[in-house]
Amino acid sequence: MKNSNELEKAAIKDVAEFMAVAARTAPKTRGIDNIEIIAIDDEAAKKRLIEKMKEISMKDARPGFERDANSIADSPVMLVIGVRNNPAGLNCGFCGYSTCEDMAKHKGTCAYNPIDLGIAVGSASALAGDFHADNRVMYSIGRACLDLGFFSQTVKQALGIPLSVTGKNPFFDRK
Numbered sequence: 001m002k003n004s005n006e007l008e009k010a011a012i013k014d015v016a017e018f019m020a021v022a023a024r025t026a027p028k029t030r031g032i033d034n035i036e037i038i039a040i041d042d043e044a045a046k047k048r049l050i051e052k053m054k055e056i057s058m059k060d061a062r063p064g065f066e067r068d069a070n071s072i073a074d075s076p077v078m079l080v081i082g083v084r085n086n087p088a089g090l091n092c093g094f095c096g097y098s099t100c101e102d103m104a105k106h107k108g109t110c111a112y113n114p115i116d117l118g119i120a121v122g123s124a125s126a127l128a129g130d131f132h133a134d135n136r137v138m139y140s141i142g143r144a145c146l147d148l149g150f151f152s153q154t155v156k157q158a159l160g161i162p163l164s165v166t167g168k169n170p171f172f173d174r175k
Contacts, residue, residue, distance in 0.1 A: 008165040009076055013041060015131045016077045016163060019124035023081050026123040029112040034084040035120050036151050041077040045150075049078075052144040068140040071171050075162040079124060080141060082151045082158035083117040085109055114157055121159045134164040136171035 002010075020037045028034070040046055050069045057065035072078060087100035087110045094111035097103035103110060121137055128135040141160025145151065151158060164170050 011131075012076050012133060012163050012165050013039075015128055015133045016041070016079050018131070019079050019127050019161065022123040022127040023079075023120040026116075026120040028116045028119075029088045030090070032086065032088065034086045034113060034116060036082045036084065036155050038080050038082075038145070038150055039077055040080060040145075040150075046072070046075075046078070048148060049141065049144055052148050053140055056140070056144060056147065062140075065140045065144075068138050072138075072141070072162045074166075074170060075164050078141060078160050078162040080145050080150065080158055080160040081117065081120050081124060082142065082146070082155035083113045083120075084152065084154040085113055085156040086154070088112040109156060117157055117159065121161065125161055128161065128163060134166060134169040134171060135161050136169070137161055138171075 016039050020039065023035060023037055024033070026035075040049060050073060053065045053069035057063060057069070087104055089100055090112075091099045092111070095103045095108050097106060097108055100110070125135055125137055138160045141162065142158030145158050145160065146155065162171060
């Protein structure tokens with residue numbers, strides 16, 4: 001027999017897996033999949049993440065990073081979605097350069113990459129909502145994961161979605 005806590009802990013990890021599917025299958029520019037997904041579901045990785053978020057908070061005078069670090073301490077799993085910096089090959093100029101080649105030469109960022117990231121994160125967080133799992137999109141988690149090297153070197157942008165199963169969403173009404 002399992003109690004509610006055991007059931008909820010298992011279920012929230014299942015939700016994270018379904019969220020990864022939603023992010024992967026979300027529409028992408030020209031059908032090019034530049035998305036990378038990780039789940040932080042172990043205490044060692046979560047501890048490293050929280051420490052890095054607090055370090056960024058102090059170093060860059062960003063108190064929101066410490067606030068977010070404190071709010072994820074009891075999160076059993078966080079899905080983090082990143083996007084590789086890869087030109088879409090459209091030469092559209094939305095990035096500020098006339099061609100994709102020029103953008104790459106200047107180490108710019110393709111404008112479509114963050115759009116694809118946003119769609120993937122939106123799909124994943126909507127699915128979490130469908131399962132009534134507490135969640136919130138946090139750029140602070142993504143930034144810390146990039147600094148920690150949790151993604152490949154070509155990932156330049158990431159967003160995190162911590163998950164929780166509690167009577168009140170711990171990611172809102174924060175101090």
